[in-house]
Amino acid sequence: MNLSTTILTTSLKDYCSSNGEIVVGNHPLTHIEKLVSGTPFYAYDRQLIINRVKQLTDALPAKISLHYAIKANPLPSLVQLMATQVSGFDVASKKEMLLAMQTGMPTDKISFAGPGKTVEDIETAIIAGVTLHVESAGEIAKVELAAKQLSVKANIAIRINPKFELKSSGMKMSGGAKPFGIDEEQVPDILQKLNLEQINLRGFHIYSGSQNLNADAIISAQQQTFMLAEELVALSRKITKRKIDYLNIGGGFGIPYFAKEMSLDVKAIANSLQILLKKHKALVDDLEVIIELGRYLVAEAGIYVSKVIDKKISRGTNYLVCDGGLHHHLANSGNFGQVIRKNYPVAIGNKLNGEVQELVNIVGPLCTPLDILADKVLLPKATIGDYVVIFQSGAYGSSASPKDFLSQPQVSELLL
Ligand SMILES: Cc1ncc(COP(=O)(O)O)c(C=O)c1O
Structure with missing residues (x-):
């Protein structure tokens, strides 16, 4: 029973x-x-959402920017409310992108992730000035072509499929073979081939999974994320000779749905992030560091x-x-x-x-x-x-x- x-x-x-x-x-x-x-x-309940965002932003280090992943709940009035509460949006389609833009959120605070972006998705994101999280070599080629044809430089971040996975996650989205992101070992080759005439490489997106209630697992993934980011940023500076200003470390914060599940220990994650930001100070000083969350902000x-x-x-x-x-x-x-x-x-x-x-x-x-x-x-x-x-x-x-x-x-x- x-x-x-x-x-x-x-x-x-x-x-x-x-x-x-x-x-x-x-x-x-x-x-x-x-x-x-x-x-x-x-x-x-709008007040519950406001309270949740406040509790979280109070707990997280000030250096961390909180973005809302619209896919969790795209109701326009809710997204409009979110625009006043968080500092950016993650979108997964052109329709979500247009919704995000209409809230007045600056477009350089909107990122567009997801495999299988169409030419239309890519062109409109470039025109809008949204940051495309590119998920494959083929997608980068499409972005470069679209940017050339539009004569507008495309803002991109390379979404990485790291070697590590987010343990105890309801939905694992990294480690092993995945449709999401570019395998970390392919990145040197990708960077060598980037057409910097058409592309503004803003940085990296490392998203490992969703619905996780285990703070230790999230902390461990974040530790590995920062270590990997050190390598990626150094490599991209060496190869492209350009500045990187953007690091999206994903999210994955879960909520309890079922009997005996406990709320996520956000304090523990916040404390660990404080330590990580100190440890990687030279890296993060010049970067906007983003956590993107959907469910955790609105589900309850x-x-x-x-x-x-x-x-x-x-x-x-x-x-x-x-x-x-x-x-x-x-x-x-x-x-x-x-x-x-x-x-x-x-x-x-x-x-x-x-x-x-x-x-x-x-x-x-x-x-x-x-x-x-x-x-x-x-x-x-x-x-x-x-x-x-x-x-x-x-x-x-x-x-x-x-x-x-x-x-x-x-x-x-x-x-x-
Ligand atoms: C790239 C990306 N960002 C954010 C999310 C939102 O996840 P959640 O609602 O669990 O926070 C997902 C979920 O699949 C995702 O794939």
């Missing part, structure tokens, strides 16, 4: 009003439902709310059938990279203190056994019309879900 109540206390405290109701930005669920004209919906600031529309018992198992499901929240259903499905923290939103409890399976309206909202959870007894609230839903929610699957109604999103 998977008792989601164990983690609920930590999730709930951010959303519980003094009279024991779930609220987002002081608005109870009934009001939010009216604002967005019905369930299901995502609601994001959002909830996904659907409504019970049917209740049934099948051979002794209680089912709550809701109007929302995996088509809006694929990650919660367990189909977004989880090996063994586990429940996100969940509550019956309007019955937090219901005395009679019931063991239930909560499912969505899709005709597939994959459409699970929560599996075997002990919750206050629910009836039709009750709210099912999934916490930790501010990142990789709506935009990471197959919204057209089975042509069900779309989900609303609101930042409050």
Whole structure:
């Protein structure tokens, strides 16, 4: 049995009003439902996001610039809020780039990463003055050609696939063969061949992974990142004779989703970064050092709310059938990279203190056994019309879900 109540206390405290109701930005669920004209919906709490960014920037050394990876949650109002909170954006498509630019964020604080950039992506990034994180020799050739044709110098950083990996990561994105970045051993050759007439090499991007709750693993990857950066910067200065001003050391900070997971020890990471910046002072003095984070900044600031529309018992198992499901929240259903499905923290939103409890399976309206909202959870007894609230839903929610699957109604999103 998977008792989601164990983690609920930590999730709930951010959303519980003094009279024991779930609220987002002081608005109870009934009001939010009216604002967005019905369930299901995502609601994001702007104050929680502001608090999270502040806590982190207070903890990190002042030398570190914090960038927001828009892929975690590209809701325009949220990205606009982020523009006032962080010092740059990481984008993964032309659409995200245009969104980032329209917030007024200076374009030299926007980076565009990801394999398979099209000529259109590249041309528009060059025109915009955004820094392209180049991921292969072929991509560099495309950038050089586009820059020549546009008669505009392209700002690039070389994304490195280092030999090391980020241990204990939910998603490893470095070490071994990877579609991301250029293998570190190929960099000398790449630097020799760079056409500096067309290209302004700003620096390097070393991104190792995502969703990591192990501070020691992140610290170890950062130590190796700085060592590698020393080599890369020295090599590029020797070969290109140009100044480097940019080092993006990735991120990977995770958040707890499941019972028994603990919040990341950010203090330990911040302390280690302080030491690393001292140790590599000569290197970093001339560089902007960037950490890019998505999930850590927004995931805990959002909830996904659907409504019970049917209740049934099948051979002794209680089912709550809701109007929302995996088509809006694929990650919660367990189909977004989880090996063994586990429940996100969940509550019956309007019955937090219901005395009679019931063991239930909560499912969505899709005709597939994959459409699970929560599996075997002990919750206050629910009836039709009750709210099912999934916490930790501010990142990789709506935009990471197959919204057209089975042509069900779309989900609303609101930042409050
Ligand atoms: C290059 C890059 N930057 C940033 C992120 C954001 O990761 P997270 O949301 O876990 O912080 C990712 C995630 O895949 C990424 O690939």
